[in-house]
Amino acid sequence: MNQALKILDIFIKIQEYSDVFQHKRDGLLDEISLTEVHCIDYIGMTDHPNVTKISEQMGLTRAGISKISKRLISKGLIESYQDPDNKKEIYFRLTEGGQSVYDEHKKIHNKVRQEWLAFFEHYSDNEKATILRFFTEINDLFDGKSADKIEKEK
Amino acid sequence: MNQALKILDIFIKIQEYSDVFQHKRDGLLDEISLTEVHCIDYIGMTDHPNVTKISEQMGLTRAGISKISKRLISKGLIESYQDPDNKKEIYFRLTEGGQSVYDEHKKIHNKVRQEWLAFFEHYSDNEKATILRFFTEINDLFDGKSADKIEKEK
DNA sequence: ATATTTTTGTTGACGCGTTAACAAAAACGT
């Protein structure tokens, strides 16, 4: 994976999960919240997503996903199904409407990605290496801190 | 202002307003939410802060600040006062308890700042210049986008 | 001076996600 992409990944994370992005996001997808789009995104790219899997992946509680999935169903964007051999777990899949939200989101995502790659090409290889190192070390720093924190809480 | 500090400022903003910081923050100040601490912070460093000023500064609604200030009063961290010549505006100041929260937050803030400056010293002057340029340009990019967005909404 | 407009703060209804408690199903131990 090249440097630009690595830095990009870090930035996308910051961007997607930061307030900045939450408030200045593309007005295209009103009626659907950012969380709902993320949820659709995950359902769209996962094999047999159930409440638990989605909640773990998205960093929300099962209760939260349970409610979000109900909203998405009532909006006609996803539907649920079950394995005949398993009456406990409930899986989700996208409806047509959900699929088009998924596609549109991917499109926006890719557009931002392309813009970013273009932007990043203004830097020399050396500069890119520096920036990458910077982000990698910052990332490690954060991880280290959170580890400390977890340790302290035990 | 030197490069390290400029980059630091940008990072502090990302850090303070990102989910990452919200969830991995120091467990020292439980019973008080991050928003409340920010509010205390602003009240602590402003002359005659009223609901409107605080809301504009913090990017929240007046309704929100109205409720937060009531919470902070009920927790004994701030108190309100009025100008005898103005029966409309309501100002706030920190109580002793509020002041110690303020001080503690500043202490943590400075500690993080110091750690960050130390971390940043691992980079050469050239590298620092590159990183700064990167952040500056990213910042401009974001600003530009938000301007587009505002325009589109009109 | 008085009428109109603007500013300021509050309240109620709402949306969103969390925690806690729970029932049903599955997994496990023996």
Next chain:
DNA sequence: ACGTTTTTGTTAACGCGTCAACAAAAATAT
């Protein structure tokens, strides 16, 4: 096979902040 434990999803109560509607005070216009 049966009792216990774990997993899974749902629900109610709650916290937080938004929006909309509002009353009171201040600013402005005439």
